[in-house]
Amino acid sequence: MSVDWKNFEPVLLPKIPVLHKIDVYEKNGGYDQLKKVLKDWTPEKVTNEVKAANIRGRGGAGFNAGLKWSFMPKPDGGPRYIAANGDESEPGTFKDRQIFEYNPHLFIEGAIIAGFAMSITAVYVYIRGEYKDWIDMMQKAVDDAYAKGYLGKNILGSGFDIDMYVHSGAGAYICGEESSLMESLEGKRGYPRVKPPFPAQKGLWGRPTTINNIETLANVPLVIKNGAEWYTGIGAKNHPGPVLYGISGHVNRPGVYEYPTGMSINDLIYDVCGGVRGGKKVKAVIPGGSSTPPLRGDQLEGVCMDADSLRTAGSMMGTAGMIIMDEDTDMVDVLWRISHFYHHESCGQCTPCRDGTGFLEKTLIKIRDGHGEMRDLDLLLDLCTQMEGRTICALADAAAWPVRYTVTRFREDFEKRVKNTVYALA
Amino acid sequence: MSETFEFTKEELAEIDKIKAKYPDKKSPVMPVLWLAQNKFGHVEPEVQQLVAKTLDIPAAHVYGVVSFYTQYYGTRKGKFVFDVCTTLTCQLCGGYDILHHLEDKLGIKAGETTEDGMFSIQSVECLGACGYAPMMQITNGVYCNHLTKEKVDRIVDDLKAGKMPEFEQIPFPQHQNESSK
Amino acid sequence: MPEIFIDNVRYEFEGKPLVLQFMLDHGLDHPFFCYHPSLSIPANCRQCYVEAGTPVFNRETNSYELDESGERVIRFFPKLMTACSLEATDGMVIKTHRTSALVERAQKDTMEFILVNHPLDCPICDQAGECPLQIQTYKYGPEGSRFEHKKVHKPKRIKLGPRVILDAERCINCTRCVRFTEEISKTHQLTIISRGDKNYPAVAPGTEFDDPYSLNTVDICPVGALTSSDFRFKARVWEMNQTPGIDITNGKGCNIDVWTRDNVVMRITPRYNPAVNDHWMPDFGREDIRRMNENRISKPEVLLDGDRIKSSWNNAELNFTENLAGLESNEILVIGSAFSSVEDNYAVKKLFSTLGFNHQVFVPNIKEGSGDGFLIDDDQYPNTNGCRLLGFEELTSEKLTLLLSKGNFKMIVSLEDDLVGRGVLNEDLLKEPYFVYMGSNHNKTSALADLIVPIANSVEQSCSYVNSSGRIQRTTAAKETLYTNRRLNLEMSVGRLDRYGTKFDNWVTDRNRIDCIPAWDFIERVATNLDKQTGYESASEIMDEIASVLPAFNGLSYDRIDDELGVQIIGDVSKVTSA
Numbered sequence A: 001m002s003v004d005w006k007n008f009e010p011v012l013l014p015k016i017p018v019l020h021k022i023d024v025y026e027k028n029g030g031y032d033q034l035k036k037v038l039k040d041w042t043p044e045k046v047t048n049e050v051k052a053a054n055i056r057g058r059g060g061a062g063f064n065a066g067l068k069w070s071f072m073p074k075p076d077g078g079p080r081y082i083a084a085n086g087d088e089s090e091p092g093t094f095k096d097r098q099i100f101e102y103n104p105h106l107f108i109e110g111a112i113i114a115g116f117a118m119s120i121t122a123v124y125v126y127i128r129g130e131y132k133d134w135i136d137m138m139q140k141a142v143d144d145a146y147a148k149g150y151l152g153k154n155i156l157g158s159g160f161d162i163d164m165y166v167h168s169g170a171g172a173y174i175c176g177e178e179s180s181l182m183e184s185l186e187g188k189r190g191y192p193r194v195k196p197p198f199p200a201q202k203g204l205w206g207r208p209t210t211i212n213n214i215e216t217l218a219n220v221p222l223v224i225k226n227g228a229e230w231y232t233g234i235g236a237k238n239h240p241g242p243v244l245y246g247i248s249g250h251v252n253r254p255g256v257y258e259y260p261t262g263m264s265i266n267d268l269i270y271d272v273c274g275g276v277r278g279g280k281k282v283k284a285v286i287p288g289g290s291s292t293p294p295l296r297g298d299q300l301e302g303v304c305m306d307a308d309s310l311r312t313a314g315s316m317m318g319t320a321g322m323i324i325m326d327e328d329t330d331m332v333d334v335l336w337r338i339s340h341f342y343h344h345e346s347c348g349q350c351t352p353c354r355d356g357t358g359f360l361e362k363t364l365i366k367i368r369d370g371h372g373e374m375r376d377l378d379l380l381l382d383l384c385t386q387m388e389g390r391t392i393c394a395l396a397d398a399a400a401w402p403v404r405y406t407v408t409r410f411r412e413d414f415e416k417r418v419k420n421t422v423y424a425l426a
Numbered sequence B: 001m002s003e004t005f006e007f008t009k010e011e012l013a014e015i016d017k018i019k020a021k022y023p024d025k026k027s028p029v030m031p032v033l034w035l036a037q038n039k040f041g042h043v044e045p046e047v048q049q050l051v052a053k054t055l056d057i058p059a060a061h062v063y064g065v066v067s068f069y070t071q072y073y074g075t076r077k078g079k080f081v082f083d084v085c086t087t088l089t090c091q092l093c094g095g096y097d098i099l100h101h102l103e104d105k106l107g108i109k110a111g112e113t114t115e116d117g118m119f120s121i122q123s124v125e126c127l128g129a130c131g132y133a134p135m136m137q138i139t140n141g142v143y144c145n146h147l148t149k150e151k152v153d154r155i156v157d158d159l160k161a162g163k164m165p166e167f168e169q170i171p172f173p174q175h176q177n178e179s180s181k
Numbered sequence C: 001m002p003e004i005f006i007d008n009v010r011y012e013f014e015g016k017p018l019v020l021q022f023m024l025d026h027g028l029d030h031p032f033f034c035y036h037p038s039l040s041i042p043a044n045c046r047q048c049y050v051e052a053g054t055p056v057f058n059r060e061t062n063s064y065e066l067d068e069s070g071e072r073v074i075r076f077f078p079k080l081m082t083a084c085s086l087e088a089t090d091g092m093v094i095k096t097h098r099t100s101a102l103v104e105r106a107q108k109d110t111m112e113f114i115l116v117n118h119p120l121d122c123p124i125c126d127q128a129g130e131c132p133l134q135i136q137t138y139k140y141g142p143e144g145s146r147f148e149h150k151k152v153h154k155p156k157r158i159k160l161g162p163r164v165i166l167d168a169e170r171c172i173n174c175t176r177c178v179r180f181t182e183e184i185s186k187t188h189q190l191t192i193i194s195r196g197d198k199n200y201p202a203v204a205p206g207t208e209f210d211d212p213y214s215l216n217t218v219d220i221c222p223v224g225a226l227t228s229s230d231f232r233f234k235a236r237v238w239e240m241n242q243t244p245g246i247d248i249t250n251g252k253g254c255n256i257d258v259w260t261r262d263n264v265v266m267r268i269t270p271r272y273n274p275a276v277n278d279h280w281m282p283d284f285g286r287e288d289i290r291r292m293n294e295n296r297i298s299k300p301e302v303l304l305d306g307d308r309i310k311s312s313w314n315n316a317e318l319n320f321t322e323n324l325a326g327l328e329s330n331e332i333l334v335i336g337s338a339f340s341s342v343e344d345n346y347a348v349k350k351l352f353s354t355l356g357f358n359h360q361v362f363v364p365n366i367k368e369g370s371g372d373g374f375l376i377d378d379d380q381y382p383n384t385n386g387c388r389l390l391g392f393e394e395l396t397s398e399k400l401t402l403l404l405s406k407g408n409f410k411m412i413v414s415l416e417d418d419l420v421g422r423g424v425l426n427e428d429l430l431k432e433p434y435f436v437y438m439g440s441n442h443n444k445t446s447a448l449a450d451l452i453v454p455i456a457n458s459v460e461q462s463c464s465y466v467n468s469s470g471r472i473q474r475t476t477a478a479k480e481t482l483y484t485n486r487r488l489n490l491e492m493s494v495g496r497l498d499r500y501g502t503k504f505d506n507w508v509t510d511r512n513r514i515d516c517i518p519a520w521d522f523i524e525r526v527a528t529n530l531d532k533q534t535g536y537e538s539a540s541e542i543m544d545e546i547a548s549v550l551p552a553f554n555g556l557s558y559d560r561i562d563d564e565l566g567v568q569i570i571g572d573v574s575k576v577t578s579a
């Protein structure tokens, strides 16, 4: 059932010391794929290869990257952009920073190749402002790539020009949402945009734009080097490739691990991360960042980290940022804290999210503090229904899902905390 | 005595470089606010006016931006700001204990600044270091991971002595020897 | 023609209308807050939900797919759609709350969320009675609230600027006010600050919202968050009458609504006219209520042995006629006014022309460069083009001064225009002749008059003006004079108090009725004394006559002006000169 992960050698973050240095990267075959593409490939060929590889977006939505690229309209001579999404703010997610730290040039090379495929004029790398140190690392890598002629005008004599700019966020989870990210890049408050128009039609500064996650783009040189077939041979059939699992919570060896998709959650917990702290049982697992529905620890058997398996199990792959909770965890406290996060991070633009996230949190505080009543549980579920699918961006859904699935899947924790008030029908 | 806020020639040259990265005049506002905050330690209204004037954009726009993003200090903070993460994983791993320990140690609550203006504490949302929880960030800068009460005490003492903690490189587990597995 | 089906009714459409606007244009009520037809569409309130679907088109058969009962197969969007941002497409099917339980529920849901942090104290809110939130809550809201927690508290009574006050707790974050300053007035003075449910609009610290159009944000704010510092808590909407009028504070002629209570103008708001002012007007136009209410000339006044005394209308007419008697044709100067209406100017001009007095002039009041190219015009007066078309000779201050000092005028008749106050004339020039001033407000010029005739102003009579772009527009009486009666004058708007109030309802008094009549009415009385009466009984009859004698006005009538929201009567204003 599970994939062969034990013999897997990391390719996104290979075991090469100081790979972040451009000389070392080059010595290990770095930028060769870019050279190859610029010399021999057409943009269509690149897009088709990436599409065939089925790199599913690592930012959360899991959309085929090559397919997304193909939505870009034909070049008209005006500017076109890639916004590379390194906002990485979904709780439980801390993987893109490993790329900034250990293998930034793989991402840069991938972004340039993607740029070539879509006739892009500039790549904006949006990194959350808190990652100050990693922003500096990334800036250094970009400067080095410019110095070596991989960025700028007439790259490697190919006639292809592309710029890359690093942009620092300043503390706003919502700016990871692609249209909010564009607003933020444009120097505005991060209010997500109404779609349509979609970014490929009208993105940054009104020009065609593609948004991809950092890890997504880092996969591109690997696909160019080894071919789509190689890539689809790794991990889960419909959700292939190497992936950075960020594992945190009550495990013995938390951290980021690179393995194929489709690994069983139990393997990740017990074999990769050395099991639960203190030998305790798993109570709950959030598979892909705090917005993905939690799974019960007693229902993990056979569940694997890929879109299909997780859908069947009732959750999502998200960012592959897994959070493991042991048997002593109080799900009421956990859910309250998740709700607090979304309440705090709602941009406040649309009504159901602005006021719904607060309503959820306040109801959960009431339950947490022992004043809750049975009817509050139904109210919570009702509020979720009132928020899901009703807003400009998916933050409201991201806020509602954990509530819906924590309350339904861990109902006993909640029932224990609420008063059993019986209301007479008035 | 009122402070005056101005950019030096060098900083203006730096701002020109920033401007060149964006196609319109509103877009550079975030990096320029960063530059201003790094210089002045805050972006209070006078600094916002300066940024607006320098970029020739509406002051209200700058204010809207400053107040949207949590890392901009629209009002002055302490010299060192402890941004203690209390979100999910950090919560599970004792983030609140760290927060409360700091609060007790400094005699202030989250959201407050010590009287001598040295320290502020904030309870913040996930900083993207969940695997290394509990953790905090100091003044929008260095990350301090795997916190214990002792480690927090040490950091506070070091800061008082003028020593900023260093960047902690956390080894990538698969790069270490198989034996650690 | 493309078709759309809304609640099972078929409509045809042209172009790419937005579904919400299309529904509103067709009289279908639909709840919404953030949408405004003249602003960008943020679709943030999430109130205007509909279910929407499109027919499935089969490319092979080149026809719509049909189900077994022969109906088109409709593919509905998986989520509810916001009608404000949804473009109609051919064959689209829309279900509103009238036909969809899901939509009905969703509208209630959004309403519940909006009210979570909104104060529930409409009785003490200034917006009550004209509040979209209040109205829509009654129509589409939930029965009650399940929110049993503390609301988010925000500052109240913030003075955003000299004219606008914000109650941040009432704000529902529709961003209309911010969009207005970004897209319409372009002062960019407002922003939303903070995030999430702490959001509210603000100006940059240390600045104020002194946008010359700031009060428009009060009009478009769908709740009681933004109020006018001048008007707030002065009157409740249901106590006022609302009558259409024209802003005469400058040449643009913004269309307005005049709100009166007990014959006092309480406020002025813009009235939609896409050809002139869209939904907007400048703030200073609203301050015109002072001119309408205060410092009014009531009852004629004459100079008797150097003392100014109130006089009767009979006496005023007599005085006027007596002074006219025996004057040579070049001994009378008639000064028309670009501040007065077409009808008043016409009546004056006609009488004196009939009598053979042909010195008929006017001095425009145009301040070059004072306008903004939007709704603030260089021209300070509403009817400059009207005076030109009527054939008054257009003079500068210098020329009029020359004329007066060289001429041998024994009598000057002037329609309302503060020539002295605005520096056109030196007051000495008016002292010698017999000077008749016909106006509504006391000023430096009226102070010099031998006879002051109190004239009904633009909100006390029906009258028309030709604006600076050559469009004729008209007002309706909003405020009773001593001689008009709301219950009898069918043109006047009748409010709740007129209908149900009695003399004993203490807020209906006669105190505020001014003793004045339209200038044409006074002229007609004088003409009658001179046996030159024309038989006019109303301004609209005058307009009919003007339409038959002056080519520029051909085909005009009040009905037509009303139907067409004003009529463009000058093709190219730069070519208009005094006849």
Ligand SMILES: Cc1cc2nc3c(=O)[nH]c(=O)nc-3n(C[C@H](O)[C@H](O)[C@H](O)COP(=O)(O)O)c2cc1C
Pocket: A056, A057, A058, A059, A060, A061, A062, A063, A065, A085, A086, A087, A088, A089, A090, A173, A174, A175, A176, A177, A178, A179, A211, A212, A213, A214, A216, A217, A393, A394, A395, A398
């Ligand atoms: C509320 C919200 C927050 C998001 N945050 C991030 C983020 O931090 N990083 C990211 O890559 N994608 C994030 N996304 C997903 C992006 O909108 C977008 O789908 C993604 O960047 C596309 O890249 P991909 O196709 O390569 O995954 C977020 C989405 C939502 C709705």
Ligand code: SF4
Pocket: A174, A191, A192, A345, A346, A347, A348, A349, A350, A351, A353, A354, A391, A392, A393, A394, A395, A396
């Ligand atoms: S769903 Fe929430 S975060 Fe997204 S646009 Fe609406 S208010 Fe903002």
Ligand code: SF4
Pocket: C170, C171, C172, C173, C174, C175, C176, C177, C178, C201, C217, C220, C221, C222, C223, C225, C226
């Ligand atoms: S103050 Fe009024 S117009 Fe402005 S955002 Fe709030 S509700 Fe909308």
Ligand code: FES
Pocket: A091, A092, A093, B085, B086, B087, B088, B089, B090, B091, B125, B126, B127, B128, B129, B130, B131, B133, B135
């Ligand atoms: S939860 Fe604290 S860093 Fe992510």
Ligand code: FES
Pocket: C031, C032, C033, C034, C035, C042, C043, C044, C045, C046, C047, C048, C082, C083, C084, C085
């Ligand atoms: S009117 Fe606000 S969302 Fe449509």
